[in-house]
Amino acid sequence: MFYGILAALAAMIVGLDQWTKWLTVTHIPSTNGSAVVKAIPGFFHITHIKNTGAAWSMLEGQTWLFVLVTAVFFVILGVLIWKKVLQKRFELVCLAMIAGGALGNLIDRVVSGAVTDMIRLEFVNFPVFNVADCFVTTGCALLIVYVLFFDRPKKSPPEQDGKAE
Template sequence: MLYIIVAFLSVLADQIIKWWTVSHIELYETTFNNPVLSLTHIRNNGAAWSILEGKMWFFIIVTLIALTILPYILYKNKDQTKWLTIGLSLIIGGTIGNFIDRVRLGYVVDMFQVEFFNFPIFNFADVSLVIGVVCIFIYILFFEDKKKEEI
């Protein structure tokens, strides 16, 4: 149940932030500008760094496959360390958050812009995905071998 809550909260936060951005910031407008982070409302027709821009059918197919496989992997490993299970839950939540935009709007709403170095503008779903991947890397580096030794 914890994993469903984590994924749900990730999707909910992502969609609320995107709704607020679209409602309060004009397209391509930048607000809350400071040396660390600003909010810039953009539309992303691709994946990270706008790769494969305009290939929405590809993203929908890959997302549907991922949303079939990831919950299965989570279910099969539900008794593993929280690093793996929370990581998978965050990845599922981030995937669903961006999938909602792609299906509903035909693009993904991005808003967070890092100001102290050049980095693509991103959204909360992307943050969930990255944190989820980091959690899984921690699991692989520090916990996976211990499970194999126990077997």
């Protein structure tokens, strides 16, 4: 049942991502990152770019590499879930967020060879990104915080060796 909820979460993320990309492609001309719709002035605007690389156009034109890395991620994730290495609900929710975002961008890469990005922050020099990127980043950040600070083995009380002190 819980895995079905996780699959539905990932599917909703893919749907939201693909819908926002469709809205962008349909209603906003390609602008190479300049402002088109001032969503929240001084905070972010909506634009329309095609990115064949990763953030800051790293590895531009290496679509095959991104497809391969995403496929390997899904294979490893499937094996870890099947072998019951990953069982904690919070970890699995984070991974569903990452998987949904990764699948959303994978669809773009396979269909058009580039990812549609549309959200540009105005207060910092940051790459234009999309909804899928938001979920990948948030899922990764939450997973890292969880693993570093909350996923600790419970300390058992020190064992008594039977000697009186």
